[in-house]
Structure formats: C-alpha cells, structure tokens
Amino acid sequence: MTSLTRRTFLAAAPALAQPPARKISIAFLGAAHSHAEGKIAVVRANPAFSLAGIVEDDPKFRARYEAAGLPLITREKALTDSAIEVIVVESEVKRHARDGFAALNAGKHVHLEKPPADNMTETRTVIEAARRKQRLLQLGYMWRHHPGMNLMLDAARQGWLGDIYLIKGMMNTLITAEQRPEWNLFPGGQMFEQGCHLFDPITRLLGKPAKISSVLKTSGDFKDTLKDNTVAVLEYPRAVAVITTAVLQPTANPYRCLEIFGTNGTAVLRPIEQPVLEIDLAKPAGPYKAGRQKVDLPPFRRYEGDFAELARCITEHKPLSVTLEQEFILQQVLLEASHM
Known part of the structure; x- marks a missing residue:
C-alpha cells in the first residue's frame, strides 16, 4: 500500500x-x-x-x-x-x-x-x-470497465474475429519474501489471488468450461509452500483458454496481457495497463479493416467505471452489467482451478 x-x-x-x-x-x-x-x-x-x-x-x-x-x-x-x-x-x-x-x-x-x-x-x-x-x-x-478489454470482448461476441478457438492471458507480479505468508493463506496461491482477474473476462465471454486443469507449483526458493507459479487450462467445446500467473517476474506489468484468437484474426491487449490494443484481421469486419491495426483507447483508471456503473444502476433502478449467475460461474471456475 x-x-x-x-x-x-x-x-x-x-x-x-x-x-x-x-x-x-x-x-x-x-x-x-x-x-x-x-x-x-x-x-x-x-x-x-x-x-x-x-x-x-x-x-x-x-x-x-x-x-x-x-x-x-x-x-x-x-x-x-x-x-x-x-x-x-x-x-x-x-x-x-x-x-x-x-x-x-x-x-x-x-x-x-x-x-x-x-x-x-x-x-x-x-x-x-x-x-x-x-x-x-x-x-x-x-478490469470489467477496461476500454481495451471490452472492445476485444465485443469483437469476439460480434463474430468479427471469426470462430474463437484460443484465449491466452498472463497476470504476473513480483512480491517480497515478507509478503509471501499473506499470499499463502489459501491453497490456490497466485492463481486464486490474481488469476481471477483473467477468469473474469474469459468466463463472461465463453461461460463455464467443460473441463478445468491446472498446475500450481512452488518455484521460488523461499522455503515455503506458496503456489507462486501457476497455469490453468479451460477447455470448451471448440476453444481452449490458457491462464498463467506467477509472483516471480520483475517489471511484470508491461507483460500482463490478454489475447483472443479467432479464425478471422486476433485481438491482443498488451500491456493491460496502460492499455495497448492491437487487432489483426484477415478480412475487414465491423469497424476494423483487414490487417494489423492499433486501436485508439482512452486513458484507463481502475475502479472509476465500476463505481460510475454502481451509481447509475442505483439511481436508475437498473441491474448491473454482470449478472449474479455470471458471478456464480466465475467463482466456481476460480475455485476449481485453484484446487479449492
């Protein structure tokens, strides 16, 4: 802090x-x-x-x-x-x-x-x-109100990327030896602590996977059991999502990313903060031309969109954009992938 x-x-x-x-x-x-x-x-x-x-x-x-x-x-x-x-x-x-x-x-x-x-x-x-x-x-x-993440999810939902067959995401950080006991309070370790931020957009896009497999390793030489190097694979009928998240990477933020691959092209958000979004299409679709292109994005500040939406939904008596059923599915996936 x-x-x-x-x-x-x-x-x-x-x-x-x-x-x-x-x-x-x-x-x-x-x-x-x-x-x-x-x-x-x-x-x-x-x-x-x-x-x-x-x-x-x-x-x-x-x-x-x-x-x-x-x-x-x-x-x-x-x-x-x-x-x-x-x-x-x-x-x-x-x-x-x-x-x-x-x-x-x-x-x-x-x-x-x-x-x-x-x-x-x-x-x-x-x-x-x-x-x-x-x-x-x-x-x-x-990241629910992240402009780059929402644009790439929209491109996937609209079919502009074609049929989605692969999603990859990385959410690494670096913590000190003094922080490790706190992060080791739960058996899922880093997958539970920060991998959840990537399960969120993936499950909102594709729903609950048919199968979840994960590897939770202790790779750091700290003489503890913190699962500090983790990978999860979510299997869907026609797609696979792979999430990697570890606490061992110096200067991790520039490498945090989300990538969506479809039969008509890809959307790559890297870094996630401050966001850089690139879309590469075989054929033009929606507002995007064929070929590789960077998408203009407004500056992003965490939490602003969340509380703006909360205020709007309270005053206008409207539901939130993420349903309780979606929250339930996300939590199921997170806990299974975290071996919890």
Whole structure:
C-alpha cells in the first residue's frame, strides 16, 4: 500500500456531464485490502457519492486513514444507519463473505472486493442474500470497465474475429519474501489471488468450461509452500483458454496481457495497463479493416467505471452489467482451478 496523503484521495475523476440529482451515501466496511486506497480515492472524486465513513479495526490502517483526514465510523453505524445506501467491502479476503453478507442482510447495495469467498458455500450465501434483499451485488474485478478489454470482448461476441478457438492471458507480479505468508493463506496461491482477474473476462465471454486443469507449483526458493507459479487450462467445446500467473517476474506489468484468437484474426491487449490494443484481421469486419491495426483507447483508471456503473444502476433502478449467475460461474471456475 502506497503512502496516503490528502492529495492522493482528492485525485480528480472525470466530471459528470450534469451534477447528480442526489448524493449516494457510501461507507467502507474494512479498508485493509490493497485495492482500498484506490477505491476510496475514486469514490471521493465521484460527485455521485458522499463518503459516510470507513470501518477498520486494524490500528495501523486506522491511523493512516485518520491522518489522511478520512472519517472513521463503527461497524454498527455502517450497517444500521438507514442513510447509508452502499457498503464497499475492502476487508481481508477471509472476511469478504461475512462482511458482504452482513451488508446485504442490512439492506445495503454492496461492492464486494474479489474474490468474494474461498468456498462455494459462502459464495452461495452472499448471492442468495443479494437476491432475497433485492440489492445490487457488484464484485471488484478491476478490469470489467477496461476500454481495451471490452472492445476485444465485443469483437469476439460480434463474430468479427471469426470462430474463437484460443484465449491466452498472463497476470504476473513480483512480491517480497515478507509478503509471501499473506499470499499463502489459501491453497490456490497466485492463481486464486490474481488469476481471477483473467477468469473474469474469459468466463463472461465463453461461460463455464467443460473441463478445468491446472498446475500450481512452488518455484521460488523461499522455503515455503506458496503456489507462486501457476497455469490453468479451460477447455470448451471448440476453444481452449490458457491462464498463467506467477509472483516471480520483475517489471511484470508491461507483460500482463490478454489475447483472443479467432479464425478471422486476433485481438491482443498488451500491456493491460496502460492499455495497448492491437487487432489483426484477415478480412475487414465491423469497424476494423483487414490487417494489423492499433486501436485508439482512452486513458484507463481502475475502479472509476465500476463505481460510475454502481451509481447509475442505483439511481436508475437498473441491474448491473454482470449478472449474479455470471458471478456464480466465475467463482466456481476460480475455485476449481485453484484446487479449492
């Protein structure tokens, strides 16, 4: 987690065309996750939201947020204050399901950090609570509103790439020896921790695979059991998807990628952040000409699209773009590939 300053949290988001008719009161239930800082900044910069406060028990994080001038509130207030409409769960992964269920059961819309649980039983409980309470449940997969990823998925859905036969994705990073125990809390290791970001677009495009095979290796010389070098293969009736994810690569971000191969061409997103999208077609299709071409993309900032969609769906009483059934399938695939 990078150092916190008031300036960090006031980083500007794109202005809305018109000011919102009303502010949506939002609170954070837990703020120890590595994505919490970025999401707090995005929420504070979005004029649709009003930050009611942050619930965090860890003294270290409480001190950091207090020093940044952010309001700290109790868990009871976050869950029982009727003025608070949305809860963002950014607690530790082992607490995600419990905190998400508590917020939904209290009648709040919920943005739940990924993964939602480390088992299907708790996942079902959270999803059923969202259905029963008729509340929005948005999972925090950070590339759902990525402009390059959505354009390549759209090209695949529209048939512009032809018949899809192969998808490849890489999501590597580098962590320190001190971080490894935390990442080793779950048997899926790196596949569970970060591979999930690639399972998300693949399962939304192709659905649930017929077969899942994975190799979860401990390759680093750290005298622990962290699965730090992992590969998953998803088999579909007419396609294969291969995901690789490891925590051993220096300067990993430029090599993170998603590639979709079809009988009329390919779409390659590399790097994913800041995005560079290239499409190469045998025959022109949709808005794309034949041959190799780079696609102009707007700048991408994590989480902005997620919270913009959440605000819009709340005020307009509309469903989210990703259904609860899609969330369920994604979690099934993630847990199976992670041997969990």
